Amino acid sequence: KAGVTQTPRYLIKTRGQQVTLSCSPISGHRSVSWYQQTPGQGLQFLFEYFSETQRNKGNFPGRFSGRQFSNSRSEMNVSTLELGDSALYLCASSQRRTSGSNEQFFGPGTRLTVL
Amino acid sequence: KQEVTQIPAALSVPEGENLVLNCSFTDSAIYNLQWFRQDPGKGLTSLLLIQSSQREQTSGRLNASLDKSSGRSTLYIAASQPGDSATYLCAVNSGYSTLTFGKGTMLLVSP
Numbered sequence: 001k002a003g004v005t006q007t008p009r010y011l012i013k014t015r016g017q018q019v020t021l022s023c024s025p026i027s028g029h030r031s032v033s034w035y036q037q038t039p040g041q042g043l044q045f046l047f048e049y050f051s052e053t054q055r056n057k058g059n060f061p062g063r064f065s066g067r068q069f070s071n072s073r074s075e076m077n078v079s080t081l082e083l084g085d086s087a088l089y090l091c092a093s094s095q096r097r098t099s100g101s102n103e104q105f106f107g108p109g110t111r112l113t114v115l
Numbered sequence: 116k117q118e119v120t121q122i123p124a125a126l127s128v129p130e131g132e133n134l135v136l137n138c139s140f141t142d143s144a145i146y147n148l149q150w151f152r153q154d155p156g157k158g159l160t161s162l163l164l165i166q167s168s169q170r171e172q173t174s175g176r177l178n179a180s181l182d183k184s185s186g187r188s189t190l191y192i193a194a195s196q197p198g199d200s201a202t203y204l205c206a207v208n209s210g211y212s213t214l215t216f217g218k219g220t221m222l223l224v225s226p
Contacts, residue, residue, distance in 0.1 A: 031211070031212045033212045045214065048212045056210070092159075100146045101164070101166060103164045104206075104208075104212065104214060106159035107158050108157060108158040
């Protein structure tokens with residue numbers, strides 16, 4: 001079974017530009033969550049999509065947005081990039097079980113550098 | 116608001132040692148707790164998941180315990196090897212797919 005895939009793996013952008021990151025979950029998983037990882041703040045939850053609807057949102061500005069398609073693939077968009085947006089962006093997929101057995105599986109991440 | 120703390124922040128041990136990594140969380144209303152491993156610049160690899168109703172889980176040389184009432188979990192690594200060198204992250208699931216992470220323990224196992 002293929003794991004979570006993320007594209008692209010690396011991105012370099014300049015301030016003010018926008019960027020779109022893509023995540024394909026494990027086959028059969030309908031929940032996709034996005035996280036930002038920086039040396040200072042660690043891993044922080046951005047948002048979760050399930051059945052094409054945003055279900056939860058972390059404490060990030062509106063410049064960060066996402067969507068999910070009918071095949072469960074998800075995209076994340078960051079507009080008006082700032083230097084502080086430089087980070088490793090990770091997505092995770094799960095079956096979104098209501099029980100405690102809901103295990104999260106992460107992709108390799110997209111390394112975004114903003115110059 | 117859930118907060119997760121991991122101690123120590125870094126650990127250096129010689130090969131063969133048994134070691135314990137600690138994780139504490141502030142809100143005991145959790146669904147489960149996951150331990151992850153992260154190699155430099157890479158994604159997260161799930162090591163163990165402990166459901167809130169469980170006390171421990173084992174996988175090979177790894178054993179994770181959970182004491183929900185006291186808000187603590189430990190990851191025990193037996194007979195450490197240089198290949199175990201990585202950052203170990205503890206994450207608490209307080210609702211469906213939202214994980215709250217600790218800052219991690221950076222482990223270095225020297226030959």
